[in-house]
Amino acid sequence: MSPERNAPWHLWVVAVAALLWNAAGAYTIMMAQAGRLYDLEPGEAAYYAAQPIWFVVLTDIALVAAMGAALALLFRKRISVWMFALSLGAIFLTNSYELAAATSRMLVSRGALIVTVFIGGVAETSTARKSVVSVAVNVAAVALPVTVTC
16 A cells, blocks of 8 residues: 555645535525525526526536535545536536527626636636646636626
8 A cells, every 4th residue: 555645735725615616606506596596686587597407407517516526626536527527518518508699697797707707717827737726726717607697
């Protein structure tokens, strides 16, 4: 058996931050999808009510996969990378569909668009490092606009 190395401190910070961020985002989006989010504006309620079922399911898969990936990262499991990749792929598909259908909240809110572009830049610069932490940053970067639009 090889001796187990201690995890670097930033792994714990990223894992806990990713778990909290994704859990908050999942709660917000799933409650909005169900029409139970407190103080949901009528335009937002209509946006969620008009989403096709496949879109809702794919969004929920992205949310649950991101939370599972953050938990796996806390336990230092390699599967976290694949779970983050699943989440990232699902988010990419849903965001692409929304942009193509012109239903994306990024098209309505300048703030959401600015945050999306900024976070996308952060994700792009961290991709070069190709580590689990980079994957976590990339998923958080892509997931942020979804949460901001709520």
